[in-house]
Amino acid sequence: MTVLPEADWTRRADLALLAETLGPDFMRWVGGAVRDTLLDIPVADVDCATLHRPEKVIDLCRAAGIRTVPTGIDHGTVTAILDEGPVEITTLRRDVSTDGRRATVAFADNWREDAARRDFTINALYAHPKTLEITDFFGGLDDLAARRVRFIGDARTRIREDHLRILRYFRFQARFGREVEDTALAACTELAETLKGISRERVAMELLGILALPDPVPTVRLMEQAGVLRVILPEARAGEIAALDRLVAQEREYAVAPDAIRRLAALLPPVPSLAETVAARLRLSKQQRARLACAAARTKQDAELPRALAYHEGLACARDRLLLAGASIAPLDGWEAPDFPLKGGTIVARGVAAGPAVARIMRAVEARWIAEDFPGEARIEALLAEELARQ
Template identity: 65%
Template sequence: MLRDLAKAEWTQRAGLAALTAALGAENIRWVGGAVRDGLLGVAVADVDCATKLMPTEVIAACGRAGIRTVPTGIEHGTVTAILKDGPVEVTTLRRDVATDGRRATIAFAQDWSEDAARRDFTINALYAHPETLEIADYFGGTADLAEGRVRFIGDARQRIAEDHLRILRYYRFQTRFGSGLDSEAEDACADMAHTLKGLSRERIAAELLNLLALPDPHATLVRMRARGPLGVILPEACPAHLAVLERLIAAESTQGFAPDPVRRLAALLPPSPEVAETVAARLRLSKAQRARLVAAAERRAEDAADPKALAYRLTPPLAIDRLLLAGVDARALAGWQAPVFPLKGGAIVARGVTAGPEVARLLQLIERRWVAEGFPSADRVNQMLAEELGTSAFKFD
């Protein structure tokens, strides 16, 4: 059952009331994810606004009301209103003039239904009046939302032809909201999977990681591989790797770790640093994401022998990745911070060792012993140094 939108927290935000007063209630509607999630009782962060006003009119009206605006996408009709309780993207009603599967040439419109017709799924084309919160639903989106059905607006193949990324968006939304499958959507995504090759790597990576961040995308990814889209965007993901992902998702849930898209991407790849580098480059991941993917690919059986030693060497997050991927309990590392090695080179020099390679060798040797013994106290490290030098122990800071 859908919730009363008036009970959604975001509808009570003072900034939205101020924006409504500035632009006029009949000129705007809340639209998209905020309306959809509000009806489902899901927490909402961002609110989007559709308007009959031109971008220049939005800027002028907000200016008169003392609301700062940023022309974040003014060529596409979008102006961002900076409100105390969060920014709101205000976009002029649009219709598509021409599309090529990657980008659209648009013209501004004055009809709410015309704007709705260019959106992807029925559940994303719901408009709420800013004062009454009455829902305008042109394509049966509220019924689809209540029944857990993700359905393209109009002809699925036409929608995909307009923007090929809608294939991946379909799978993400179906995973998040769908309790059943829409055969037209499934067939269209399979038949047009090859069109994903024409998309930018960044757009593909963003959608793939968003899908992997959902609570349990395993069944969707299995279906994507069987129907073709996964093979286009991530050919490395074979049934064996999908099985690793399934075990990882179970381990995350059992051990209390939040879903992590990069860790889950690593599960879909063989444990090969070379492959991880190739995939990271192909998807144009950030340096930090690439480093995590490669570190996860370097996992080996002996990692499980001493989780804290692994975490000390790699950092706890990287160690957690490896352990979870290996099916090993990583809960001992949750919130664990690596201790600081208490021995410094100066303490060794003070014992009569000449500064240089020998000091470095002793530091490394004693640090390895310290880690192997489970990070004992400074007193024990002092004893280790004495043992290596063949002298009696003494105190050091």
Template identity: 60%
Template sequence: MSPKTLEAEWIARADLAALVAALGPGTVRWVGGAVRDTLLGKPVHDIDAATTLEPAEVVTRLGAAKIRSVPTGIEHGTVTAILEGGPVEITTLRHDVSTDGRRATVKFANDWQDDAARRDFTINALYADPSSGEVFDWFGGLEDLETGRVRFIGDARERIREDHLRILRYYRFQARFGAALDAASERACIELAPTMKGLSRERVGWELQNLLAIADPVATVQRMYDGGVLGVVLPEASDAGMEALAAVVAKEREAGLPPSPLRRLAALLPADEKVAAQVASRLRLSTANKKRLVAAARRSGTPSDPHVLAYRLGREAAIDRLLLAGQDPAALSGWEIPVLPLKGGEIVARGVAAGPEVARILQAVEERWIGEGFPPRERVEALLDAELGARKPV
């Protein structure tokens, strides 16, 4: 990769050129993931910019150029420009006034290097000039990209004390970009791991799922487990859970399935519905994800027929259970989950009074329909006839 120049198609986007023109020459640079991923030859999904302008001035200049903006984090200096090619977050240069490990009090600044110094890792502190593509690197981020090293800027312990979530971010970035370990960063994460107990559960859950969503996080999660870091945020993890995680990641790869962070989280947990529910609540998972995690915890009772499992639980939950049980989910590929071709109203029309008896008959027909492999409507009608014929006279 070029050591000092950013070259990519996205840089030449007309809407980005209009944005730069609106803010003014020399006032804005691309920063963070877009710069890092471009230099690595990876796809760029989100574009962030840093600017010497204060938020109010950013809004004013964008408005004058007919570019819509949203004050998504204006108290921290961030304004989002809504562009045709996708939103761009524009953040005013800052330096920290104080931090408490969870949030920082910042002051707007106008020095690019000061802004870079408050970032987490060297590979995230790379800035690029929109016009020339020149890359600005004050902390060795380019060299770290080349060697595959994730390294905190300056003193690792100081960076972690500023924001304790950086411990989980370190491991996520290590799993994604790291080829060589930075011993000082790893030692600091292990030493300060207990500080994560004060973090919000939402932030921990979000970061943990991002880590588990990486193609193959097994080696990294194993180091977290061995170093006692994982136990701080997920004390339910065990040796058996680590083995299950490795097995699920391998099974996903064999089946050609994309990584599922929720499935991998389930693998780390014991097959205990109560534990799964507690973890889901602690990590503030959505109701749907909580149900899926609990369903995955029932894996000891996985049915032999994948179609039945998918019908009862849904496709994703069924694949979770199959993979966690070491079974092949190939039978579900391209299979459309059927709908029982029978409604309660049809049973009422056959002379059964509306109420619990209708529900009982419907359930009985459904169970036989499932047991016969989801036959077509004609067979369902025959099953209904049989069920009605077996009723005792009232």
């Protein structure tokens, strides 16, 4: 018998209340919280499975004073709003039909049947809320110990049920895998083209999730070898994967947190129009699109005047472009772009008629001020005098 080690989340009073509310024999903790506790890594979310139907879950929680939100009630999921964080409660299910994009499910009364519809063995571990005893139907504990990511049952069947499981496989392989499981990789390679039928938002979510991991390079190379990267990001080539490798090294050198958009930029040629196309296809947010396009506008000259780059493009984009260029970001540490202090009225007061000449002089002074690394007002006065003398 394997027992889940105690962790901060297993001692939460609000979770104990939820377990008592649903009945300890009618629910189990399942999925990532169980897996990550066994690996002794921080737990982000807690989910539970239950024998109760969604309506019964809502009624039981209401009687206990626990607020619920029917986040996915058609598929059996209700979210309990607890003091220390929400918990998704999902009724045991079995698949009735699938088409690779969505599933029609029916509620079930059998824990093994519920486990059988999950993707990987390491995600199908259930823990009793009182005893913390783990139920493992498909060898997930052994796979977890071996750091092996293995589909439940036949890998091709699991992928045909939900094509996005290909990308989930690579994300989990990057997080938890030590060696590549040949059967899983062969199935992902064979069925890579099925990803074309998945919504771009779902593809983007998984791709960015992979790129945000500490070192996604080995997994991205594996995706390229399997023909998966060509399907979801055809613009990426071997040279860009090498650029991603260099970027990850730069991030480590300067203790910069991993960033999925910056890393996506590394996988693309430095062509802003291409970045815009990719951003639109992946349905990225407006902010993400702007950042990707700015990173794609990088040039070899970016490293020459890093603060000038930050002044024109903003600190975030400047850091991205310097890291992508393999340049130092130290000049930007603790630096904030100053406001250009010269005003048009000052130039008019020196005898220049309001109009295009004022704007031209301001641009000239500003350009020299930036090139000289933003000197103080005394130097700006001197620069202005020099420009006025040229008129």
